[in-house]
Amino acid sequence: MSCSNEVLIEVKELKKYFPVRGGLIGGKKEVLKAVDGVTFSIYKGETLGLVGESGCGKTTVGRTILKLYSPTSGRIIFDGDDITDLNDRQMRPYRKRMQIIFQDPYASLNPRMTVGDIIAESIDIHNIAKGEERKAIIYDLLNKVGLSKEHANRYPHEFSGGQRQRIGIARALAVNPEFIVCDEPISALDVSIQAQIVNLLEDLQDELGLTYLFIAHDLSMVKHISDRVGVMYLGKLVELAPSDELYDRPLHPYTRALLSAIPIPDPDATQQRKRIILKGDVPTPINPPSGCRFRTRCPIARERCAEEEPVTKDFGGGHMVACHFVE
Amino acid sequence: MDKVLEIRDLHTSFFTHVGEVKAVRGVNIDIYKGEAVGIVGESGCGKSVTSLSIMRLVPSPGKIIKGEIYFNGEDLLKKSEKEMQRIRGNRISMVFQDPMTSLNPVYTIGDQLMEPLRVHKKMDAKSARQQAIELLKAVGIPDPERRFDQYPHEFSGGMRQRVMIAMALSCQPELMIADEPTTALDVTIQAQILELLKQLKAEYNMSIMLITHDLGIVADLCSRVIVMYAGIIVEQGTTKEIFYDPKHPYTWGLLRSVPRINMLSKKRLVPIDGQPPDLLKPPKGCPFMPRCRYAMKICKEQSPELYSVSETHKAACWLLDPRAPAVRWDKEEVNFR
Numbered sequence: 001m002s003c004s005n006e007v008l009i010e011v012k013e014l015k016k017y018f019p020v021r022g023g024l025i026g027g028k029k030e031v032l033k034a035v036d037g038v039t040f041s042i043y044k045g046e047t048l049g050l051v052g053e054s055g056c057g058k059t060t061v062g063r064t065i066l067k068l069y070s071p072t073s074g075r076i077i078f079d080g081d082d083i084t085d086l087n088d089r090q091m092r093p094y095r096k097r098m099q100i101i102f103q104d105p106y107a108s109l110n111p112r113m114t115v116g117d118i119i120a121e122s123i124d125i126h127n128i129a130k131g132e133e134r135k136a137i138i139y140d141l142l143n144k145v146g147l148s149k150e151h152a153n154r155y156p157h158e159f160s161g162g163q164r165q166r167i168g169i170a171r172a173l174a175v176n177p178e179f180i181v182c183d184e185p186i187s188a189l190d191v192s193i194q195a196q197i198v199n200l201l202e203d204l205q206d207e208l209g210l211t212y213l214f215i216a217h218d219l220s221m222v223k224h225i226s227d228r229v230g231v232m233y234l235g236k237l238v239e240l241a242p243s244d245e246l247y248d249r250p251l252h253p254y255t256r257a258l259l260s261a262i263p264i265p266d267p268d269a270t271q272q273r274k275r276i277i278l279k280g281d282v283p284t285p286i287n288p289p290s291g292c293r294f295r296t297r298c299p300i301a302r303e304r305c306a307e308e309e310p311v312t313k314d315f316g317g318g319h320m321v322a323c324h325f326v327e
Numbered sequence: 328m329d330k331v332l333e334i335r336d337l338h339t340s341f342f343t344h345v346g347e348v349k350a351v352r353g354v355n356i357d358i359y360k361g362e363a364v365g366i367v368g369e370s371g372c373g374k375s376v377t378s379l380s381i382m383r384l385v386p387s388p389g390k391i392i393k394g395e396i397y398f399n400g401e402d403l404l405k406k407s408e409k410e411m412q413r414i415r416g417n418r419i420s421m422v423f424q425d426p427m428t429s430l431n432p433v434y435t436i437g438d439q440l441m442e443p444l445r446v447h448k449k450m451d452a453k454s455a456r457q458q459a460i461e462l463l464k465a466v467g468i469p470d471p472e473r474r475f476d477q478y479p480h481e482f483s484g485g486m487r488q489r490v491m492i493a494m495a496l497s498c499q500p501e502l503m504i505a506d507e508p509t510t511a512l513d514v515t516i517q518a519q520i521l522e523l524l525k526q527l528k529a530e531y532n533m534s535i536m537l538i539t540h541d542l543g544i545v546a547d548l549c550s551r552v553i554v555m556y557a558g559i560i561v562e563q564g565t566t567k568e569i570f571y572d573p574k575h576p577y578t579w580g581l582l583r584s585v586p587r588i589n590m591l592s593k594k595r596l597v598p599i600d601g602q603p604p605d606l607l608k609p610p611k612g613c614p615f616m617p618r619c620r621y622a623m624k625i626c627k628e629q630s631p632e633l634y635s636v637s638e639t640h641k642a643a644c645w646l647l648d649p650r651a652p653a654v655r656w657d658k659e660e661v662n663f664r
Contacts, residue, residue, distance in 0.1 A: 263544045265543045267566045
């Protein structure tokens, strides 16, 4: 994987709030702060991993970058163009350049459409090709993702989970995108199939020079596929670093706990290491804790953490951390 | 050591409109007192159906066709439904995968926790309540007196799974079957639950049958591992034997296809190509043959017998036959750092 120094996507102070209604009837309006001020860039040809536990806002970040949700505030810059305030019509040329692969290969394919039509839907919408040419593109895409052209006339239910995810990938590739958000693309698959899909994504990246935002909660897989990894907690990016650096030298206490919690398929290594067991659960993003959001579960939290929100600092080599007590 | 559970030649099938789906095809499992055994395999390998067979809870159109399941020497398959009710939740308990759907939403946590105590232990309401609060405390739920009167929706996923475990523990069972107990949970919560299971196992000298697809959890919790594929056991051994000296190509494939956090990054994964077989028509020979890169002529024709590698280690693969070519598992491919 070759990544350049050219920035493809720049996200600045991105926020996405969702209104929620409190109580059963009416009640006062509250907001769920799914993403609350996140800043990062993705370089051309790079894979940026985004990890965190459920409800941390990682999926919302991915969807907001694609403008599938309209951002509450902040800026999204795609290849030098600010796309934050573009309307649907203005977004169209950009839609061809950015695509998404969804988590659930059972729910994300229309069961009434043939595989060929599913893959070609965006080709039709963007008027890219018709007739024989369209067919040729479909066959080429099927071939690229390891399926065959006979599959074009079949329906999704005839395929296994891994094969469906291949169809989802072919659909994303149909408009020749530069950037793909992979939203937990392997979580629903069996272990032996996961590796097939990850290898396919890596091959396609090499072949087509794609840029990925890879969202997952499986840290070992994220480490494997990503050049850099960002760790999210309750709508905030708490740490961002090149992947080996992050795993060798985690600085934020949450990242440390998260890494120590991953089960390692190696009995001796498991016995030797020390686990950091966090207390309690993730608080609700409706009323997040003041100051540092991790402080309620943090083993090293002090008074200052409740009063003051930590700023993100660079600890060398692009290793960004938001914590008061990291040296 | 005493055997708590002894499964002999278990066959369980589902009689669907399309035909007989042979989900479990001749499984033998022993579980000893106080040990944790991991059953690993991918969806459809028969691991969950095996556990439901033990509890005699195989849903229709499924049926146990033959075999014996001895629990402390008594064959569970010969018990009446009434006798089974006295065993379920009392001497054998089960923790299911999804804590969101396995609690009844219209009863309080306390009511649900007291149920097994009142039914099996014939406790009166007062002592059952006391015991239930003790259990909530034991599984690490803060403020148990207040939590006792709350409903499941007021609990988070990790908390509900703790309640499920508390329920499963309530009658101090001899065997706990945990079917993917942490799959629906986040990693930090998963770590809490695994620590809890380890601690409880030691405290109550309880046997655990852990069903999972996550090799990491097995390495952490279990002393023995059973690998299932397409309804049969393909390999079993101590955790060290399975992780450091596996003999079956499917086990090799499983170990190779998962990246590990201590592995050199950017090393290419080695997937297992293809799909598991259709259990409507299980193959005549070794079920793994179509996906096996070492498959020989005999693998297609005859299913392999279980070869003993050591007293504890067995694998069903023709490669272990003296007439087979020597193939060794390439440790390098897993790449420990």
